[in-house]
Amino acid sequence: MKLWGGRFKTEESKLMEDFNTSLPFDRRLYKQDIVGSIAHVNMLSKCNILTGEEAGKIEEGLKSILEDIESGKLSVEGDYEDIHSFMEVNLIKRIGELGKKLHTSRSRNDQVAVDMRMFAKEEAIEIANELGLLLETIKKLADENRVIMPGYTHLQRAQVVTFKHHMMAYYSMFSRDKKRVENAIDILDESPLGCCALAGTTYDIDRNVTSDALGFKKPVDNFMDGVSDRDYLLELCSCFSIIMMHMSRLSEELIIWSSQEFKFVDMSDAFSTGSSIMPQKKNPDAAELIRGKTGRVYGSLMSLLTTLKGLPLAYNKDMQEDKEQFFDSLDTVMACIKVMNGMLSTIKVNEGNMRKAVKHGFLNATEVADYLVNKGVAFRDAHGIVGQIVIYCEDKGCGIEDLSLEEFQKFDDSFGDDIYGFIDYDNVLEKGIKKYL
Numbered sequence: 001m002k003l004w005g006g007r008f009k010t011e012e013s014k015l016m017e018d019f020n021t022s023l024p025f026d027r028r029l030y031k032q033d034i035v036g037s038i039a040h041v042n043m044l045s046k047c048n049i050l051t052g053e054e055a056g057k058i059e060e061g062l063k064s065i066l067e068d069i070e071s072g073k074l075s076v077e078g079d080y081e082d083i084h085s086f087m088e089v090n091l092i093k094r095i096g097e098l099g100k101k102l103h104t105s106r107s108r109n110d111q112v113a114v115d116m117r118m119f120a121k122e123e124a125i126e127i128a129n130e131l132g133l134l135l136e137t138i139k140k141l142a143d144e145n146r147v148i149m150p151g152y153t154h155l156q157r158a159q160v161v162t163f164k165h166h167m168m169a170y171y172s173m174f175s176r177d178k179k180r181v182e183n184a185i186d187i188l189d190e191s192p193l194g195c196c197a198l199a200g201t202t203y204d205i206d207r208n209v210t211s212d213a214l215g216f217k218k219p220v221d222n223f224m225d226g227v228s229d230r231d232y233l234l235e236l237c238s239c240f241s242i243i244m245m246h247m248s249r250l251s252e253e254l255i256i257w258s259s260q261e262f263k264f265v266d267m268s269d270a271f272s273t274g275s276s277i278m279p280q281k282k283n284p285d286a287a288e289l290i291r292g293k294t295g296r297v298y299g300s301l302m303s304l305l306t307t308l309k310g311l312p313l314a315y316n317k318d319m320q321e322d323k324e325q326f327f328d329s330l331d332t333v334m335a336c337i338k339v340m341n342g343m344l345s346t347i348k349v350n351e352g353n354m355r356k357a358v359k360h361g362f363l364n365a366t367e368v369a370d371y372l373v374n375k376g377v378a379f380r381d382a383h384g385i386v387g388q389i390v391i392y393c394e395d396k397g398c399g400i401e402d403l404s405l406e407e408f409q410k411f412d413d414s415f416g417d418d419i420y421g422f423i424d425y426d427n428v429l430e431k432g433i434k435k436y437l
Helices: 014-020 023-046 052-071 083-103 108-143 163-188 207-213 223-228 231-257 285-308 317-345 351-359 365-374 379-396 405-411 419-423 425-431
Strands: 148-153 156-162
Touching: 023 052, 023 083, 023 108, 023 207, 023 317, 052 083, 083 108, 108 163, 108 223, 108 231, 108 317, 148 163, 148 351, 148 425, 156 163, 156 351, 156 425, 163 231, 231 285, 231 317, 285 317, 365 379, 365 419, 379 405, 419 425
Parallel strands: none
Antiparallel strands: 148 156
């Protein structure tokens, strides 16, 4: 049974049937479709469009379908056009001709629109919750490792920071990501049920009843917008892309830091893999996969933007293509957040190697220039003087702090004994970022 066909003279091509069907992916919306349908029939009863007895029998039938799906007695599969036809056909099988009244004053356009909004809202809340857990892990890792390390620009050692300060930069990024997702939830929280195909219905329905029953803030303002709006999916896919970008940046650093050349961190065996030929290898595959899957999420966003860019109002079949892109993006970002959380919760920080890297990076050069400025030397002159000091230390194979006072004074007689305390790395941290920790 199809939900249409009365005006057709010939049967649909089997090729078209297969091409048109969306059940293989929109079956994921089975629960939202049932919950939305129950809210719809109860509203019809309150508005005296269905009797209370009719609504009760339909609701009972829908709940039995949900129970059988979730228990495994009923599989969401078969020769159905979509999840909506699956539900209606199975409802009619269970309660008879009364099941045909389910679709009164409703179109598949507003039906799928409300299903997708409900699904997107529920899953976005889960993403926000997972980000909250990731934030807790980052904070714990940072607090337990307030160790000195090099900070980088251009992947060159620049100034001294702490591992905590570095990780808390990602804490800030993921905090913004969580806010973005929560903002997207707030914006999408409107019900399109009752818009019907595009122009509402001549039945005297009450859209506030279904909106309240389904947990939305309010019904949408415009029927045509209600059935054709997919902005919320675009916004969530954009949020997911930014989350993945941040996780990819962090993954890149973890990959670099875990290399033998750095050895700043050790990745847990639980989130690493080995080589089939080189027995010594321990590869940071969890981080590499997150970095790789970032492009996949970007692709979903661009695909959805491209699908929607030229569509006239209101509903068009092109919009069926929104689901696979959104589902894949959602599943990917959810898995990556969980893996990142597990990876960070099991990582080991190597303080000794980080401190050694600080020692050999001239990371107190800026402070030497600041010292000279405090002694009355113009900053541009101080900058040049310190550049010469760095060359001297490179040739000598030592750190700036290893120079004698006499050596310092060869470059400028403003240097005094207080230079050593001024450029001590721990003192530099105390004067700099530690006051913000």
